Amino acid sequence: MPxxxxxxxxxxxxxxxxxxxxxxxxxxxxxxxxxxTRTITNRLKMSSSxxxxxxxxxxxxxxxxxxxxxxxxxTISVAETxxxxxxxAALLATPGASRIYKGGLTLYTLPxxxxxxxxxxxxIDKYDGPTPELVAGLATHVRKxxxxxxxVGESGTAGPTASGKTPNRQPGYVALAVVxxxxxxxxxxxxxxxxxxxxxxxxxxxxxxxxxxxxxSATADKGGKM
Numbered sequence: 001m002p003x004x005x006x007x008x009x010x011x012x013x014x015x016x017x018x019x020x021x022x023x024x025x026x027x028x029x030x031x032x033x034x035x036x037t038r039t040i041t042n043r044l045k046m047s048s049s050x051x052x053x054x055x056x057x058x059x060x061x062x063x064x065x066x067x068x069x070x071x072x073x074x075t076i077s078v079a080e081t082x083x084x085x086x087x088x089a090a091l092l093a094t095p096g097a098s099r100i101y102k103g104g105l106t107l108y109t110l111p112x113x114x115x116x117x118x119x120x121x122x123x124i125d126k127y128d129g130p131t132p133e134l135v136a137g138l139a140t141h142v143r144k145x146x147x148x149x150x151x152v153g154e155s156g157t158a159g160p161t162a163s164g165k166t167p168n169r170q171p172g173y174v175a176l177a178v179v180x181x182x183x184x185x186x187x188x189x190x191x192x193x194x195x196x197x198x199x200x201x202x203x204x205x206x207x208x209x210x211x212x213x214x215x216x217s218a219t220a221d222k223g224g225k226m
Contacts, residue, residue, distance in 0.1 A: 054090045055202055061209035062090035068216055069100035074149040076212065078104030079117065079142040081130070082156040082174065086205035102148040107138060107155075117141045129168040130155035132186035136177035143179050150215065153177045154208045159195035171195040174204045178215040185215045 054062065069076060078088045088104035091097055105116050110127060113119040118141045127134075139153030156174030163169040172193055177186035189207060193199040 054086070054093055058086065058090050058202055058206050058209075059093065061206050061213075062087075063094055065209050065212045066091060066094035066097065066100055068213065069149075070096060072216070075100055075102045077102040077142050077146040077148040077151040079135075079138040079151060079153040080104065080106055080205075080208070081108050081154060082158045083154050083201050083204040083208065084108070084158075086201055087152060087154060087208050090205060090209065102146040105142055113138065129164055129166055130157070130173070130175040130188075131168060132175045132177055132188050135175045136179060136184040136186050139177050139179040140184070150178055150180045150212060152208050152212050153179070154204055156200070156204050158197045158200040158204070159193075160197050161195065171197075172200055174200075174207065176204075176208050176211050178211050180215060180219060182219040185211065185218060187211065 065076070076091070078091070080087050083106075085104070085106045088101070088106075091101050094100075105112075107113045107117055110119070110124045114121070114124065117138050135153040135155045138155070139151040142153070143151030154174060154176050157163050157169050157171055159171030162171060167173060167190075168175065168188070170190070172191040172195075173188065174191070175186070175188040177184055191200055191203045193203055
């Protein structure tokens with residue numbers, strides 16, 4: 001069945017954020033929250049009959065990240081779950097993607113995380129839904145495996161039904177993390193898409209790419225690669 005893009009506005013609200021950049025020297029820097037920690041409003045203005053892919057807002061977010069990476073001669077890998085490959089697809093849709101994209105995994109099931117992300121049976125037994133810490137761990141493993149400058153991780157609940165009773169298992173919740181040589185930047189948020197699975201998947205991918213841009217800006221300000 002072809003992808004049917006959502007036809008309504010998406011509004012994403014940050015519910016909790018972790019703004020910690022950890023240096024390999026074990027020092028921790030906590031940047032002052034920027035305006036990006038405020039409520040984020042994303043517009044996906046598309047006709048329900050349009051077959052355009054990626055959706056305009058997702059394409060724009062991917063192009064911003066790809067441009068930054070090309071300028072800096074850096075690379076990225078992707079570890080996503082509920083976004084279903086949309087982050088990778090959006091990056092691969094940008095011209096010159098082979099220069100910046102190292103690869104990606106859609107770690108949707110727990111067994112796939114054992115096979116490809118270093119999880120053990122103990123990780124599965126203790127699993128209680130997506131968290132920023134869990135996603136940072138997935139991104140760390142994939143970044144190391146693919147030897148990329150950055151890895152963006154995503155795990156959420158797209159809907160239409162909840163996967164449990166806790167807030168992080170309700171439709172619209174997503175945990176995100178970006179990992180690089182300066183540490184990890186993570187956050188979680190809840191969209192206003194309700195139980196709209198397609199809209200949530202697109203929103204998760206957009207927010208993941210926005211976090212990549214934010215990470216690059218933060219590390220540059222703190223003496224990272226320019």
